[in-house]
Amino acid sequence: MNIRENFKMAVDSIFSNKLRSLLTMLGIIIGIAAVIAILSVGNGATSEITKTFNDFGASTISVSVSDKASVDATITDADIEALKNSIPEITRISPDNTANTTVRSVFDSRSALAFSGTSDLQYTNRSMESTITYGRYFNQSDYDDAKEVVVITEDTAAALFNGRQNVIGETIQLIGNTGNTLNLKIIGIMEGTFQELQGSFDLSQMPLYLALPLTTMKKLNPTVAVMNSLTVQVTDKDAIESVSNRMVRLLETRHDTVGEDMYTATNFLQALDQVDSVLGLFVNFIAAVAGIALLVGGIGVMNIMLVSVTERTREIGTRKALGATTNTILFQFLMEAVILTLIGGIIGLVLGILLANGIASALDIVPTITLGSVLLVLLFSTAVGVFFGIYPARKAAKLDPIEALRYE
Amino acid sequence: MISVKNIIKTYTTGAETLVALDTISLEITAGEFTAIMGPSGSGKSTLMNILGLLDRFDSGTYMLNDQNVSDLTDNESAKVRNKEIGFVFQSFNLMPRMSVLENVELPLVYTGVKAKERRERALQALERVDLSNRVKHKPNEISGGQKQRVAIARAIVNNPSVLMADEPTGNLDSKTTVDIMRIFQELNAEGTTILMVTHEPEVALYTKRIVTFRDGVLVSDQPQQQKLV
Numbered sequence: 001m002n003i004r005e006n007f008k009m010a011v012d013s014i015f016s017n018k019l020r021s022l023l024t025m026l027g028i029i030i031g032i033a034a035v036i037a038i039l040s041v042g043n044g045a046t047s048e049i050t051k052t053f054n055d056f057g058a059s060t061i062s063v064s065v066s067d068k069a070s071v072d073a074t075i076t077d078a079d080i081e082a083l084k085n086s087i088p089e090i091t092r093i094s095p096d097n098t099a100n101t102t103v104r105s106v107f108d109s110r111s112a113l114a115f116s117g118t119s120d121l122q123y124t125n126r127s128m129e130s131t132i133t134y135g136r137y138f139n140q141s142d143y144d145d146a147k148e149v150v151v152i153t154e155d156t157a158a159a160l161f162n163g164r165q166n167v168i169g170e171t172i173q174l175i176g177n178t179g180n181t182l183n184l185k186i187i188g189i190m191e192g193t194f195q196e197l198q199g200s201f202d203l204s205q206m207p208l209y210l211a212l213p214l215t216t217m218k219k220l221n222p223t224v225a226v227m228n229s230l231t232v233q234v235t236d237k238d239a240i241e242s243v244s245n246r247m248v249r250l251l252e253t254r255h256d257t258v259g260e261d262m263y264t265a266t267n268f269l270q271a272l273d274q275v276d277s278v279l280g281l282f283v284n285f286i287a288a289v290a291g292i293a294l295l296v297g298g299i300g301v302m303n304i305m306l307v308s309v310t311e312r313t314r315e316i317g318t319r320k321a322l323g324a325t326t327n328t329i330l331f332q333f334l335m336e337a338v339i340l341t342l343i344g345g346i347i348g349l350v351l352g353i354l355l356a357n358g359i360a361s362a363l364d365i366v367p368t369i370t371l372g373s374v375l376l377v378l379l380f381s382t383a384v385g386v387f388f389g390i391y392p393a394r395k396a397a398k399l400d401p402i403e404a405l406r407y408e
Numbered sequence: 409m410i411s412v413k414n415i416i417k418t419y420t421t422g423a424e425t426l427v428a429l430d431t432i433s434l435e436i437t438a439g440e441f442t443a444i445m446g447p448s449g450s451g452k453s454t455l456m457n458i459l460g461l462l463d464r465f466d467s468g469t470y471m472l473n474d475q476n477v478s479d480l481t482d483n484e485s486a487k488v489r490n491k492e493i494g495f496v497f498q499s500f501n502l503m504p505r506m507s508v509l510e511n512v513e514l515p516l517v518y519t520g521v522k523a524k525e526r527r528e529r530a531l532q533a534l535e536r537v538d539l540s541n542r543v544k545h546k547p548n549e550i551s552g553g554q555k556q557r558v559a560i561a562r563a564i565v566n567n568p569s570v571l572m573a574d575e576p577t578g579n580l581d582s583k584t585t586v587d588i589m590r591i592f593q594e595l596n597a598e599g600t601t602i603l604m605v606t607h608e609p610e611v612a613l614y615t616k617r618i619v620t621f622r623d624g625v626l627v628s629d630q631p632q633q634q635k636l637v
Contacts, residue, residue: 315503321489323487
């Protein structure tokens with residue numbers, strides 16, 4: 001009795017009861033389709049998020065000063081110099097201060113987020129693009145001399161100057177939350193920031209973005225414009241942990257706060273890990289649900305195989321009389337169960353891929369269907385077939401030939 | 409060929425013990441055509457099941473082709489059945505989803521014969537029962553007599569030592585019965601040893617020897633000498 005014969009018999013038997021076989025497979029189909037859809041959408045989402053984070057600066061570290069810290073613990077220009085000098089891996093470093101302000105031009109008055117820092121803010125600020133459309137970013141001497149200059153985005157320019165883009169040399173007035181005002185000369189226009197959000201928000205409601213030296217910001221509001229956080233970029237991702245530790249240690253030493261937990265360094269790798277683990281939790285949850293569907297499907301297969309064994313008792317008796325051994329019968333019914341689940345698995349695989357593409361295009365990500373997940377599905381459906389088919393198959397194989405032949 | 413000595417078979421149901429076969433001894437030589445007769449419950453089918461290695465017995469010995477087959481395992485029995493014994497059942501027992509040809513090939517599948525040879529031998533067997541023109545049909549597309557001829561072809565396809573038929577004409581009308589019995593006679597004339605259980609005296613007339621059972625005891629063993637009308 002070879003495998004080909006067994007295969008043919010099993011397929012014949014499955015196809016002679018098409019509807020019953022299909023209904024039996026349904027649990028497996030749904031389970032496998034769900035597993036495949038979730039795996040590929042999950043993988044797609046993970047790689048999408050990873051990519052976003054990498055674009056965003058996986059090699060970026062944020063250092064923040066604790067709320068409980070005294071004024072003495074605030075980061076100073078000298079700290080920044082010291083950090084730059086003693087940690088060569090640091091490529092860019094800037095304070096990262098954000099203030100809610102109102103900005104007024106001759107045409108209009110709007111609320112705005114004012115970002116302030118050193119000239120490295122051009123690259124460390126993640127809210128504004130670093131590409132300049134017109135003019136220039138503020139530089140070290142603007143910072144040192146607290147020049148009254150400002151850099152705005154294209155969108156800000158358009159909003160404040162009736163749609164005009166190149167507004168270099170124009171003046172805008174910044175109004176702090178204390179009511180102080182400051183006239184600033186526009187020296188640079190950065191690429192717009194809202195493209196990604198377009199369509200989802202009413203742009204006229206969005207706050208405008210602008211950037212200026214922290215020293216200049218101090219003139220508007222000295223209590224807000226303090227260095228409570230730093231954004232640092234390092235040469236490569238692998239240096240993040242070590243640079244984080246060295247920065248915190250150096251700041252602690254310089255401010256004599258060793259062991260007081262005044263400075264915290266966080267990075268996007270950690271954030272990415274968190275997102276990954278949340279996503280992983282979600283994938284695991286759905287996988288568990290799919291697993292239950294597979295379990296129910298497997299029980300369905302077992303049920304139908306038991307029915308099949310009972311229906312075919314006489315056939316089994318006849319086969320035994322003709323010379324089928326216990327193992328031959330066992331293998332025949334096991335094969336039938338496995339083929340049933342395997343066909344279910346393949347149908348589920350196809351449906352799952354279709355489903356994944358549907359979901360993915362709705363979420364605007366690329367589904368990732370790996371060879372590994374395909375093999376996993378095939379292996380798993382075979383395993384379900386063997387696991388739930390073995391009992392009915394053993395029952396068939398152990399039938400007494402005389403009892404079986406007499407069965408009505 | 410077949411030699412059984414002092415076979416005892418009992419069934420126990422609760423406290424009651426029923427003696428199905430009481431110390432049976434029987435010799436069947438190659439080329440014989442034997443009818444086993446008796447009323448129902450006489451033990452004739454039990455003996456047939458034991459001779460066909462489908463059932464076990466309590467004591468005694470069974471020699472088949474000079475080999476002791478009294479105490480084989482299930483798998484050993486299956487192999488001996490496959491090679492040495494051809495079964496014909498009262499209700500044909502064909503596989504409903506398989507074609508006539510595939511049904512006849514089935515014993516060879518279990519022997520492990522290659523597909524091409526299987527096909528050739530199955531076609532030869534079908535020719536011997538005059539059914540070469542029905543090989544692609546399914547069992548539900550042919551008549552009862554044809555079904556039994558397929559079953560006979562299946563029984564002889566592996567050239568067994570003995571063909572065992574249990575009431576082979578029980579489900580057939582009288583005309584078809586004659587056809588089937590003629591086929592048995594032809595096969596016997598060509599050298600096939602046949603053992604047949606029947607309770608119909610007119611069917612037994614086609615055989616050469618009649619063994620009669622009553623209440624588990626062998627009561628008579630005589631040559632069949634009556635001429636067919």
